[in-house]
Amino acid sequence: MRRRLAPLAAAGIAVLALAACTAGTEDAPRLGAKPSGAASALPAATIELWHGFSADHEVKAFEDAVAGFRKKFPQITVKLVKAVEDDKIIQAVRAGQPPDVASSFSTDNVAQFCKTGMFQDLNPVIAQDGVDIGVLPQVVQNYTQFEGKRCVMPLLADAYGLYYNKKLMKGHEPPKTLSELTRLAKELTVRDSEGNIEVAGFMPSTQYYEHSISHLGTMVGGKWYNPDGTSAIGSDPAWKQLLTWQKELIDWYGHDKLEKFRKGLGQEWSADNPFHVGKVAMAIDGEWRNAMIALDAKDLDYGTAPVPVADDKPQLYGGGFISGTIIGIPRGAKNPQAAWELVKYLTTDTDGLVTLSNALRNVPTTKASLASPALKKDANFQTALDVFAHPASFSLPAHINSVYNQEAFAEFVVKWESGAVTDLDAGLAEVDKTINDKLKLAGG
Structure with missing residues (x-):
């Protein structure tokens, strides 16, 4: 289930500060070359995954999805922490105490996550492991990268x-x-x-x-x-x-x-x-x-x-708005290689994605999971699957001021609805100016 935009405003603003040096992360290991060979070659480790889901059935869904990873990597202990919002993730990174893996409900923060390096660029390990990004629909590919950096992967979609x-x-x-x-x-x-x-x-x-x-x-x-x-x-x-x-x-x-x-x-x-x-x-x-x-x-x-x-x-007609849950590896993660294996599993393994989708009733994000016979479908949920696959469906492009820009437009629309604004052309031009002035301040 999605959370609303408003609570993320503070997170969108706070993340601007992440361009500055972050305490305790300079010496932390980073994603890079990993041991070759079988999965068992990965050393034993304990990793922590923070996610925003909180309801009992949601928490159980995550546990069930991670069960397949634990079977594949028995030497990796995964600790799941529920009900974590973006502001806590941001504070943890700034304090040099981030989790190994973090999930967010907000695609609106992807540009800042990538631009500031708050989440590590996954492109090197994606290439190293031969992960085919083409298994993701284009709309999902778009909202998980910014300026060439793919710092998050899609978990489930809305x-x-x-x-x-x-x-x-x-x-x-x-x-x-x-x-x-x-x-x-x-x-x-x-x-x-x-x-x-x-x-x-x-x-x-x-x-x-x-x-x-x-x-x-x-x-x-x-x-x-x-x-x-x-x-x-x-x-x-x-x-x-x-x-x-x-x-x-x-x-x-x-x-x-x-x-x-x-x-x-x-x-x-x-x-x-x-x-x-x-x-x-x-x-x-x-x-x-x-x-x-x-x-x-x-x-x-x-x-x-x-x-x-x-x-x-x-x-x-047939399209609609698309958003989703994203997941990545924060800067300063103590076990980035094990973290990547978990991120890769949760975002590309068909069984894991279908398990989450069936429990949470969000849309799985790979073509194989969408086509899986194990995916529970009825006429009402099928509409969402069809909208997700439609070429006219749309997701907000990644932008460094995404949250601010949406709020600026939304505030104007409320005034328009009430009749406080009567000149629509002039009002929309003022929205442009407000957004563009903010972009200049952000160095855009």
């Missing part, structure tokens, strides 16, 4: 789609275009006698859980950056197209009434999630929602489909 409540849909097929989404959102919305929203057909607010501007951007094919790393938000007409559509639907609901409804909804990660309890008919969410519905809303009759797209861009 693919976003449209969830719809079949009972509330009243026999309608899921929308494929924005105009169809608008029509259905209005038709399925239920209000009380005072016009207050009781059931929303669709929540156009970017403050609604997974309806962030980055996730909605795939509806129109919005471009984030120019080739030189500067912001393309103001110059790409797709963003104006999206925000114009969004504001028209918000105005139909009434911004104040929509906000009142949103603030009264249940928590995203609880059994009271509004989609679970029939307060929202259609919602954009990640593939993990299938597992949460199975746990918390077993009787919910629902379906999944790709997100709707702009009427004039039918070629985008």
